[in-house]
Amino acid sequence: MKAxxxxxxxxxxxxxxxxxxxxxxxxxxxxxxxxxPVASALCVKYSHRAxxxxxxxxxxxxMALGFLGLNMVxxxxxxxxxxxxGISFSWTPAISIVSHYFSKKRxxxxxxxxxxxxxxxxxxxxxxxxxxxxxxxxxALLIIGGIQLNICVCGVLMRPLKSNCCLEASHxxxxxxxxxxxxEKEEKSxxxxxxxxxxxxxxxEFVLYAMFGILAAMSFFVPxxxxxxxxxxxxxxxxxxxxxxxILAMVDFAGRLLCxxxxxxxxxxxxxxxxxxxxxxxxxxxxxxxxxNYLSLAIFTxxxxxxxxxxxxxxxxxxxxxxxxxxxxxxxxxxxxxxSTGGFLGPPLAGLIVDMAGDYKAGFYMAGATLVLAAVFxxxxxxxxxxxxxxxxxxxxxxxxxxPYPSLHFLKLQNRSYQEHDVVV
Numbered sequence: 001m002k003a004x005x006x007x008x009x010x011x012x013x014x015x016x017x018x019x020x021x022x023x024x025x026x027x028x029x030x031x032x033x034x035x036x037p038v039a040s041a042l043c044v045k046y047s048h049r050a051x052x053x054x055x056x057x058x059x060x061x062x063m064a065l066g067f068l069g070l071n072m073v074x075x076x077x078x079x080x081x082x083x084x085x086g087i088s089f090s091w092t093p094a095i096s097i098v099s100h101y102f103s104k105k106r107x108x109x110x111x112x113x114x115x116x117x118x119x120x121x122x123x124x125x126x127x128x129x130x131x132x133x134x135x136x137x138x139x140a141l142l143i144i145g146g147i148q149l150n151i152c153v154c155g156v157l158m159r160p161l162k163s164n165c166c167l168e169a170s171h172x173x174x175x176x177x178x179x180x181x182x183x184e185k186e187e188k189s190x191x192x193x194x195x196x197x198x199x200x201x202x203x204x205e206f207v208l209y210a211m212f213g214i215l216a217a218m219s220f221f222v223p224x225x226x227x228x229x230x231x232x233x234x235x236x237x238x239x240x241x242x243x244x245x246x247i248l249a250m251v252d253f254a255g256r257l258l259c260x261x262x263x264x265x266x267x268x269x270x271x272x273x274x275x276x277x278x279x280x281x282x283x284x285x286x287x288x289x290x291x292x293n294y295l296s297l298a299i300f301t302x303x304x305x306x307x308x309x310x311x312x313x314x315x316x317x318x319x320x321x322x323x324x325x326x327x328x329x330x331x332x333x334x335x336x337x338x339x340s341t342g343g344f345l346g347p348p349l350a351g352l353i354v355d356m357a358g359d360y361k362a363g364f365y366m367a368g369a370t371l372v373l374a375a376v377f378x379x380x381x382x383x384x385x386x387x388x389x390x391x392x393x394x395x396x397x398x399x400x401x402x403x404p405y406p407s408l409h410f411l412k413l414q415n416r417s418y419q420e421h422d423v424v425v
Contacts (some may be wrong), residue, residue, distance in 0.1 A: 008364040035085060039092040040333025041196035048093035048100075049158050056151030059083050063145025067138050078119025079141065090151050093334065096329050097158050099320050107270060108321065109386030111260020111313035115155045118253035118309070122246060160319070197330040205322050205388075206331060208381040210338040215374035216278065217342030219367035222350045223285065223304060224248070230360040263314050270318045271385070275378040277310040278371055285368035289361030322381070322403055345368075 042051045062082030066075055084399035095113070102109040200206045224245070231241040259277070263270055284303040291297035316332075323331040350363040 036088050036336035037196065037330075037333035037369070039089045040329045040392060041097060041098070042089075043093050044196055044329050047160055048097040049155050051089055051093045052097075052155030052158060053152045055086050055088070056149055056153075057088060058361065059148040059151070060086075060145040062086060063141045063148065064268050066141050067145075069138060086151075090155075090334075092332060094154070094158075095316055096332055097160075099316065099328055100325065103325075105264050105265030107314055107317040108260040110316050112257045114312055114316075114386050115253055115256045117247050117312075122249040124199070125245075125254075143149030148243060196333070198334075200323060200327060200331055200334055203323070205384055206334075208377050209319060209322050210335060210385065210402070212374045212377040212381070213335055213339035214342040215317075215370050215377065216315075217339045218346035218349070219281075219285070219342075219370045219374070220308065221343055222363050222367040223301075223348045225347055226350070226354070226360050226363045227301065230289075230364075231294075231297060233360055234292065234297065236297070240294050244298060244301050245304055251302045252306040252309035252312075255306040256313040259310035259313040263317065269382075270314055270321055271378060271382050274311065274314050274318050275375055275382070277307050277314070278375045278378065281307040281311060282368040282371035282375065285364050285371065289364050322385075372399070378390060404413075 026366075027293055032352075039051055039055070043252050061084065062078045062080075063083070066079040070073065096109070098109050098113050099106055128140060128144070129144055136144065201210075227244055227248075228241055231244060232238075233368055259273070262268075263273055268276075281304060284300055284307060288297070288304060289301040291300050318337055348368050353366050354363045356362075
Protein backbone atom coordinates (compact mmCIF):
# COMPACT_ATOMS: atom_id res chain seq x y z
CA MET A 1 0.00 0.00 0.00
CA LYS A 2 2.87 2.37 0.70
CA ALA A 3 4.26 1.79 -2.79
CA UNK A 4 0.84 2.42 -4.34
CA UNK A 5 0.40 5.58 -2.30
CA UNK A 6 3.81 6.76 -3.45
CA UNK A 7 2.88 6.14 -7.09
CA UNK A 8 -0.40 7.98 -6.56
CA UNK A 9 1.49 10.98 -5.22
CA UNK A 10 3.80 10.90 -8.21
CA UNK A 11 0.83 11.05 -10.56
CA UNK A 12 -0.05 14.50 -9.19
CA UNK A 13 3.35 15.82 -10.25
CA UNK A 14 4.38 17.03 -13.68
CA UNK A 15 5.14 14.15 -16.03
CA UNK A 16 8.36 15.83 -17.08
CA UNK A 17 9.39 15.96 -13.42
CA UNK A 18 8.63 12.26 -13.09
CA UNK A 19 10.77 11.48 -16.13
CA UNK A 20 13.64 13.61 -14.88
CA UNK A 21 13.53 12.04 -11.42
CA UNK A 22 13.47 8.59 -13.01
CA UNK A 23 16.37 9.51 -15.27
CA UNK A 24 18.41 11.09 -12.46
CA UNK A 25 17.97 8.09 -10.21
CA UNK A 26 19.12 5.71 -12.91
CA UNK A 27 21.82 7.94 -14.38
CA UNK A 28 24.69 6.50 -12.33
CA UNK A 29 23.55 2.95 -13.03
CA UNK A 30 23.06 3.60 -16.74
CA UNK A 31 26.43 5.36 -16.94
CA UNK A 32 28.07 2.28 -15.48
CA UNK A 33 26.10 0.06 -17.86
CA UNK A 34 27.53 2.15 -20.69
CA UNK A 35 30.87 0.60 -19.82
CA UNK A 36 29.72 -2.52 -21.68
CA PRO A 37 32.50 -2.04 -24.27
CA VAL A 38 35.00 -2.29 -21.42
CA ALA A 39 33.40 -5.56 -20.31
CA SER A 40 33.48 -6.84 -23.88
CA ALA A 41 37.12 -5.84 -24.30
CA LEU A 42 38.02 -7.65 -21.08
CA CYS A 43 36.15 -10.74 -22.31
CA VAL A 44 38.17 -10.66 -25.52
CA LYS A 45 41.50 -10.14 -23.73
CA TYR A 46 41.00 -12.46 -20.75
CA SER A 47 37.94 -14.70 -20.50
CA HIS A 48 34.19 -14.54 -20.01
CA ARG A 49 34.57 -16.43 -16.74
CA ALA A 50 36.92 -13.88 -15.19
CA UNK A 51 34.74 -10.92 -16.17
CA UNK A 52 31.58 -12.62 -14.91
CA UNK A 53 33.11 -13.43 -11.53
CA UNK A 54 34.16 -9.80 -11.25
CA UNK A 55 30.62 -8.85 -12.19
CA UNK A 56 29.37 -10.81 -9.20
CA UNK A 57 31.75 -9.15 -6.76
CA UNK A 58 30.97 -5.57 -7.83
CA UNK A 59 27.21 -5.47 -7.05
CA UNK A 60 27.82 -7.25 -3.74
CA UNK A 61 30.38 -4.57 -2.88
CA UNK A 62 27.92 -1.86 -3.89
CA MET A 63 25.15 -3.24 -1.69
CA ALA A 64 27.50 -3.89 1.24
CA LEU A 65 28.87 -0.33 1.09
CA GLY A 66 25.38 1.06 0.54
CA PHE A 67 24.46 -0.52 3.90
CA LEU A 68 26.40 2.30 5.55
CA GLY A 69 23.98 4.84 4.03
CA LEU A 70 26.17 7.87 4.71
CA ASN A 71 24.39 10.29 2.32
CA MET A 72 22.68 10.43 -1.07
CA VAL A 73 25.95 10.87 -3.00
CA UNK A 74 27.28 7.77 -1.25
CA UNK A 75 24.18 5.82 -2.30
CA UNK A 76 24.59 6.95 -5.90
CA UNK A 77 28.21 5.79 -5.88
CA UNK A 78 27.52 2.42 -4.25
CA UNK A 79 24.03 1.13 -5.06
CA UNK A 80 24.06 3.18 -8.29
CA UNK A 81 27.49 3.13 -9.92
CA UNK A 82 28.94 -0.09 -8.49
CA UNK A 83 25.64 -1.88 -8.98
CA UNK A 84 25.41 -0.73 -12.60
CA UNK A 85 29.03 -1.62 -13.24
CA GLY A 86 28.43 -5.09 -11.83
CA ILE A 87 25.37 -5.54 -14.05
CA SER A 88 27.46 -4.58 -17.06
CA PHE A 89 30.26 -6.97 -16.12
CA SER A 90 27.84 -9.84 -15.56
CA TRP A 91 25.20 -9.38 -18.27
CA THR A 92 27.63 -8.80 -21.15
CA PRO A 93 29.78 -11.96 -20.76
CA ALA A 94 26.75 -14.09 -19.85
CA ILE A 95 24.90 -13.21 -23.06
CA SER A 96 28.07 -13.43 -25.11
CA ILE A 97 29.11 -16.89 -23.92
CA VAL A 98 25.65 -18.32 -24.60
CA SER A 99 25.93 -17.20 -28.22
CA HIS A 100 29.36 -18.85 -28.42
CA TYR A 101 28.10 -22.10 -26.91
CA PHE A 102 25.22 -22.50 -29.38
CA SER A 103 25.07 -22.06 -33.12
CA LYS A 104 22.09 -23.87 -34.58
CA LYS A 105 19.94 -23.37 -31.46
CA ARG A 106 21.25 -19.93 -30.57
CA UNK A 107 17.86 -18.19 -30.65
CA UNK A 108 16.29 -20.72 -28.27
CA UNK A 109 19.30 -20.58 -25.94
CA UNK A 110 19.20 -16.78 -25.77
CA UNK A 111 15.44 -16.86 -25.14
CA UNK A 112 15.77 -19.28 -22.23
CA UNK A 113 18.71 -17.35 -20.78
CA UNK A 114 16.85 -14.02 -20.97
CA UNK A 115 13.67 -15.49 -19.46
CA UNK A 116 15.25 -15.15 -16.02
CA UNK A 117 14.74 -11.39 -16.25
CA UNK A 118 10.96 -11.89 -16.33
CA UNK A 119 11.02 -14.16 -13.28
CA UNK A 120 13.11 -11.54 -11.50
CA UNK A 121 10.74 -8.71 -12.46
CA UNK A 122 7.72 -10.71 -11.30
CA UNK A 123 9.08 -11.77 -7.92
CA UNK A 124 11.60 -9.12 -6.91
CA UNK A 125 9.13 -6.35 -6.01
CA UNK A 126 7.11 -8.31 -3.41
CA UNK A 127 10.26 -10.05 -2.17
CA UNK A 128 12.13 -6.79 -1.63
CA UNK A 129 9.14 -5.27 0.18
CA UNK A 130 9.02 -8.31 2.44
CA UNK A 131 12.75 -8.00 3.17
CA UNK A 132 12.33 -4.33 4.08
CA UNK A 133 9.45 -5.20 6.39
CA UNK A 134 11.44 -7.95 8.11
CA UNK A 135 14.99 -6.57 8.23
CA UNK A 136 14.77 -2.89 7.31
CA UNK A 137 16.16 -1.33 4.15
CA UNK A 138 19.78 -1.79 5.28
CA UNK A 139 19.30 -5.47 5.99
CA ALA A 140 17.48 -5.84 2.67
CA LEU A 141 20.47 -4.37 0.84
CA LEU A 142 22.84 -6.85 2.47
CA ILE A 143 20.62 -9.82 1.63
CA ILE A 144 20.21 -8.73 -1.99
CA GLY A 145 23.98 -8.27 -2.21
CA GLY A 146 24.50 -11.79 -0.87
CA ILE A 147 22.10 -13.18 -3.48
CA GLN A 148 23.98 -11.34 -6.21
CA LEU A 149 27.19 -12.90 -4.96
CA ASN A 150 25.93 -16.17 -6.46
CA ILE A 151 26.74 -14.67 -9.87
CA CYS A 152 30.33 -15.67 -9.10
CA VAL A 153 29.24 -19.32 -8.89
CA CYS A 154 27.55 -19.03 -12.29
CA GLY A 155 30.73 -17.50 -13.69
CA VAL A 156 32.88 -20.37 -12.46
CA LEU A 157 30.56 -22.85 -14.18
CA MET A 158 30.95 -21.12 -17.55
CA ARG A 159 33.80 -23.15 -18.99
CA PRO A 160 35.44 -21.61 -22.06
CA LEU A 161 35.10 -23.71 -25.20
CA LYS A 162 37.81 -24.02 -27.81
CA SER A 163 37.02 -23.33 -31.45
CA ASN A 164 37.52 -26.91 -32.58
CA CYS A 165 35.16 -28.21 -29.89
CA CYS A 166 32.50 -25.75 -31.00
CA LEU A 167 33.04 -26.74 -34.62
CA GLU A 168 32.67 -30.45 -33.90
CA ALA A 169 29.59 -29.88 -31.78
CA SER A 170 27.93 -27.81 -34.47
CA HIS A 171 28.65 -30.42 -37.14
CA UNK A 172 27.38 -33.24 -34.93
CA UNK A 173 24.03 -31.53 -34.34
CA UNK A 174 23.62 -30.30 -37.93
CA UNK A 175 22.32 -33.00 -40.30
CA UNK A 176 23.97 -33.09 -43.74
CA UNK A 177 22.09 -31.40 -46.53
CA UNK A 178 19.86 -29.44 -44.15
CA UNK A 179 20.69 -26.04 -45.63
CA UNK A 180 22.94 -25.09 -42.74
CA UNK A 181 25.74 -23.76 -44.90
CA UNK A 182 25.52 -20.38 -43.14
CA UNK A 183 26.20 -22.02 -39.78
CA GLU A 184 29.15 -24.02 -41.12
CA LYS A 185 30.61 -20.94 -42.76
CA GLU A 186 30.16 -19.01 -39.53
CA GLU A 187 31.88 -21.67 -37.44
CA LYS A 188 34.83 -21.92 -39.82
CA SER A 189 35.51 -18.22 -39.31
CA UNK A 190 34.58 -18.10 -35.62
CA UNK A 191 38.07 -17.47 -34.32
CA UNK A 192 37.47 -14.59 -31.95
CA UNK A 193 39.64 -11.51 -32.35
CA UNK A 194 42.09 -11.02 -29.51
CA UNK A 195 41.60 -7.25 -29.57
CA UNK A 196 38.47 -5.15 -29.31
CA UNK A 197 37.28 -4.23 -32.80
CA UNK A 198 36.31 -0.54 -32.72
CA UNK A 199 36.14 -0.50 -36.53
CA UNK A 200 32.66 -2.03 -36.38
CA UNK A 201 31.27 1.52 -36.29
CA UNK A 202 32.41 1.87 -39.92
CA UNK A 203 30.44 -1.16 -41.11
CA UNK A 204 27.10 -0.05 -42.63
CA GLU A 205 25.18 -3.11 -41.43
CA PHE A 206 26.25 -2.54 -37.82
CA VAL A 207 25.40 1.17 -38.00
CA LEU A 208 21.90 0.35 -39.31
CA TYR A 209 21.33 -2.15 -36.52
CA ALA A 210 22.64 0.32 -33.93
CA MET A 211 20.14 2.90 -35.19
CA PHE A 212 17.41 0.34 -34.69
CA GLY A 213 18.67 -0.23 -31.13
CA ILE A 214 18.56 3.48 -30.29
CA LEU A 215 14.99 3.92 -31.52
CA ALA A 216 13.81 0.71 -29.85
CA ALA A 217 15.34 1.73 -26.50
CA MET A 218 13.64 5.13 -26.74
CA SER A 219 10.29 3.33 -26.89
CA PHE A 220 10.76 0.41 -24.51
CA PHE A 221 11.17 2.58 -21.39
CA VAL A 222 7.98 4.55 -21.99
CA PRO A 223 5.14 2.02 -21.38
CA UNK A 224 6.29 0.86 -17.91
CA UNK A 225 6.74 4.52 -16.95
CA UNK A 226 3.27 5.72 -17.97
CA UNK A 227 1.17 2.59 -17.62
CA UNK A 228 0.28 3.15 -13.96
CA UNK A 229 -0.47 6.90 -14.33
CA UNK A 230 -2.64 6.12 -17.37
CA UNK A 231 -4.64 3.58 -15.39
CA UNK A 232 -5.15 6.13 -12.61
CA UNK A 233 -6.35 8.71 -15.14
CA UNK A 234 -8.95 6.17 -16.32
CA UNK A 235 -10.25 5.83 -12.76
CA UNK A 236 -9.08 2.23 -12.30
CA UNK A 237 -8.77 1.10 -8.68
CA UNK A 238 -5.26 0.98 -7.18
CA UNK A 239 -5.52 -2.72 -6.30
CA UNK A 240 -6.18 -3.58 -9.96
CA UNK A 241 -3.50 -1.23 -11.28
CA UNK A 242 -0.72 -3.13 -9.53
CA UNK A 243 -1.70 -6.31 -11.38
CA UNK A 244 -0.94 -4.74 -14.78
CA UNK A 245 2.82 -4.96 -14.17
CA UNK A 246 2.42 -8.61 -13.14
CA ILE A 247 0.56 -9.32 -16.37
CA LEU A 248 3.33 -7.56 -18.27
CA ALA A 249 6.00 -9.78 -16.70
CA MET A 250 4.10 -13.05 -17.22
CA VAL A 251 3.29 -12.56 -20.89
CA ASP A 252 6.83 -11.27 -21.46
CA PHE A 253 8.12 -14.59 -20.12
CA ALA A 254 5.82 -16.56 -22.43
CA GLY A 255 6.75 -14.43 -25.44
CA ARG A 256 10.47 -15.03 -24.99
CA LEU A 257 10.14 -18.80 -24.78
CA LEU A 258 7.68 -19.13 -27.65
CA CYS A 259 9.70 -16.87 -29.94
CA UNK A 260 12.91 -18.72 -29.11
CA UNK A 261 11.22 -22.02 -29.93
CA UNK A 262 9.84 -20.69 -33.22
CA UNK A 263 13.16 -19.11 -34.25
CA UNK A 264 14.85 -22.46 -33.56
CA UNK A 265 12.68 -24.03 -36.30
CA UNK A 266 14.48 -21.83 -38.88
CA UNK A 267 11.22 -21.27 -40.75
CA UNK A 268 11.76 -17.50 -40.87
CA UNK A 269 14.96 -15.48 -40.99
CA UNK A 270 15.67 -13.95 -37.62
CA UNK A 271 15.80 -10.42 -38.98
CA UNK A 272 12.38 -10.92 -40.61
CA UNK A 273 11.04 -12.26 -37.33
CA UNK A 274 12.44 -9.25 -35.46
CA UNK A 275 10.89 -6.86 -37.97
CA UNK A 276 7.49 -8.51 -37.50
CA UNK A 277 7.67 -8.36 -33.70
CA UNK A 278 8.70 -4.68 -33.74
CA UNK A 279 5.77 -3.90 -36.04
CA UNK A 280 3.38 -5.75 -33.74
CA UNK A 281 4.72 -3.92 -30.68
CA UNK A 282 4.19 -0.56 -32.35
CA UNK A 283 0.65 -1.60 -33.30
CA UNK A 284 -0.17 -2.65 -29.72
CA UNK A 285 1.21 0.65 -28.38
CA UNK A 286 -0.87 2.63 -30.86
CA UNK A 287 -4.00 0.72 -29.80
CA UNK A 288 -3.31 0.77 -26.05
CA UNK A 289 -4.56 4.37 -25.54
CA UNK A 290 -7.96 3.24 -26.87
CA UNK A 291 -8.53 1.31 -23.64
CA UNK A 292 -11.20 2.83 -21.41
CA ASN A 293 -11.47 0.23 -18.62
CA TYR A 294 -9.34 -2.29 -16.77
CA LEU A 295 -10.14 -5.26 -19.04
CA SER A 296 -9.24 -3.54 -22.29
CA LEU A 297 -6.12 -2.01 -20.72
CA ALA A 298 -5.02 -5.44 -19.45
CA ILE A 299 -5.55 -6.98 -22.90
CA PHE A 300 -3.49 -4.34 -24.71
CA THR A 301 -0.84 -4.52 -21.98
CA UNK A 302 -0.68 -8.28 -22.50
CA UNK A 303 -0.17 -7.85 -26.24
CA UNK A 304 2.61 -5.34 -25.66
CA UNK A 305 4.35 -7.53 -23.08
CA UNK A 306 4.15 -10.64 -25.27
CA UNK A 307 5.62 -8.96 -28.35
CA UNK A 308 8.22 -7.20 -26.23
CA UNK A 309 9.34 -10.61 -24.99
CA UNK A 310 9.62 -11.93 -28.54
CA UNK A 311 11.81 -8.97 -29.46
CA UNK A 312 14.14 -9.47 -26.50
CA UNK A 313 14.43 -13.18 -27.31
CA UNK A 314 15.69 -12.70 -30.85
CA UNK A 315 17.50 -9.34 -31.08
CA UNK A 316 20.83 -10.67 -29.77
CA UNK A 317 20.69 -13.52 -32.28
CA UNK A 318 20.16 -10.99 -35.07
CA UNK A 319 23.22 -9.06 -33.89
CA UNK A 320 25.30 -12.25 -34.13
CA UNK A 321 24.00 -12.83 -37.65
CA UNK A 322 24.80 -9.26 -38.68
CA UNK A 323 28.43 -9.08 -37.53
CA UNK A 324 29.45 -12.76 -37.27
CA UNK A 325 30.75 -14.56 -34.23
CA UNK A 326 34.34 -13.42 -34.75
CA UNK A 327 33.32 -9.84 -33.92
CA UNK A 328 30.35 -10.62 -31.69
CA UNK A 329 31.98 -9.75 -28.35
CA UNK A 330 33.06 -6.34 -29.63
CA UNK A 331 29.71 -5.76 -31.33
CA UNK A 332 27.73 -6.58 -28.19
CA UNK A 333 29.60 -4.01 -26.10
CA UNK A 334 29.33 -1.30 -28.74
CA UNK A 335 25.66 -2.07 -29.36
CA UNK A 336 24.82 -1.74 -25.66
CA UNK A 337 26.74 1.53 -25.46
CA UNK A 338 25.00 3.05 -28.49
CA UNK A 339 21.59 1.66 -27.55
CA SER A 340 21.75 3.23 -24.08
CA THR A 341 21.49 6.70 -25.62
CA GLY A 342 17.92 5.81 -26.55
CA GLY A 343 17.24 4.86 -22.94
CA PHE A 344 18.47 8.29 -21.84
CA LEU A 345 16.44 10.23 -24.41
CA GLY A 346 13.19 8.26 -24.41
CA PRO A 347 11.64 9.01 -20.96
CA PRO A 348 12.32 12.79 -20.91
CA LEU A 349 11.14 13.16 -24.50
CA ALA A 350 7.96 11.21 -23.77
CA GLY A 351 7.39 13.26 -20.60
CA LEU A 352 7.78 16.49 -22.57
CA ILE A 353 5.28 15.31 -25.20
CA VAL A 354 2.79 14.26 -22.51
CA ASP A 355 3.10 17.64 -20.79
CA MET A 356 2.53 19.47 -24.07
CA ALA A 357 -0.46 17.30 -24.99
CA GLY A 358 -1.87 17.14 -21.47
CA ASP A 359 -2.64 13.44 -21.87
CA TYR A 360 -0.71 10.29 -20.96
CA LYS A 361 -1.86 8.65 -24.20
CA ALA A 362 0.51 10.87 -26.17
CA GLY A 363 3.49 9.05 -24.66
CA PHE A 364 2.26 5.72 -26.05
CA TYR A 365 1.68 7.25 -29.50
CA MET A 366 5.24 8.59 -29.42
CA ALA A 367 6.62 5.16 -28.48
CA GLY A 368 4.64 3.43 -31.23
CA ALA A 369 5.75 5.91 -33.90
CA THR A 370 9.40 5.53 -32.85
CA LEU A 371 9.16 1.75 -33.20
CA VAL A 372 7.75 2.14 -36.72
CA LEU A 373 10.89 4.09 -37.61
CA ALA A 374 13.01 1.37 -35.96
CA ALA A 375 11.32 -1.24 -38.17
CA VAL A 376 12.24 0.84 -41.23
CA PHE A 377 15.93 0.55 -40.32
CA UNK A 378 15.54 -3.23 -40.04
CA UNK A 379 14.01 -3.36 -43.52
CA UNK A 380 16.90 -1.29 -44.91
CA UNK A 381 19.39 -3.60 -43.16
CA UNK A 382 17.72 -6.70 -44.62
CA UNK A 383 17.85 -5.23 -48.13
CA UNK A 384 21.50 -4.30 -47.66
CA UNK A 385 22.37 -7.84 -46.54
CA UNK A 386 20.51 -9.40 -49.45
CA UNK A 387 22.32 -7.14 -51.92
CA UNK A 388 25.67 -8.03 -50.34
CA UNK A 389 24.88 -11.76 -50.52
CA UNK A 390 23.93 -11.49 -54.19
CA UNK A 391 27.15 -9.61 -54.89
CA UNK A 392 29.28 -12.21 -53.12
CA UNK A 393 27.55 -15.06 -54.99
CA UNK A 394 28.19 -13.32 -58.30
CA UNK A 395 31.88 -12.83 -57.50
CA UNK A 396 32.40 -16.44 -56.40
CA UNK A 397 30.43 -18.01 -59.27
CA UNK A 398 32.75 -20.34 -61.31
CA UNK A 399 33.42 -19.26 -64.86
CA UNK A 400 31.80 -21.40 -67.54
CA UNK A 401 33.99 -22.95 -70.20
CA UNK A 402 33.73 -21.29 -73.61
CA UNK A 403 34.94 -24.40 -75.47
CA PRO A 404 32.32 -26.27 -77.50
CA TYR A 405 33.43 -29.67 -76.16
CA PRO A 406 35.09 -29.27 -72.76
CA SER A 407 35.35 -33.04 -72.22
CA LEU A 408 37.44 -33.48 -75.40
CA HIS A 409 39.61 -30.59 -74.33
CA PHE A 410 40.21 -32.32 -70.98
CA LEU A 411 41.25 -35.56 -72.73
CA LYS A 412 43.61 -33.63 -74.97
CA LEU A 413 45.29 -32.01 -71.97
CA GLN A 414 45.57 -35.37 -70.23
CA ASN A 415 47.23 -36.89 -73.34
CA ARG A 416 49.71 -34.03 -73.46
CA SER A 417 50.65 -34.57 -69.81
CA TYR A 418 51.31 -38.25 -70.46
CA GLN A 419 53.59 -37.40 -73.42
CA GLU A 420 55.55 -34.92 -71.35
CA HIS A 421 55.92 -37.56 -68.63
CA ASP A 422 57.34 -40.05 -71.17
CA VAL A 423 59.86 -37.50 -72.42
CA VAL A 424 61.03 -36.77 -68.89
CA VAL A 425 61.42 -40.47 -68.11
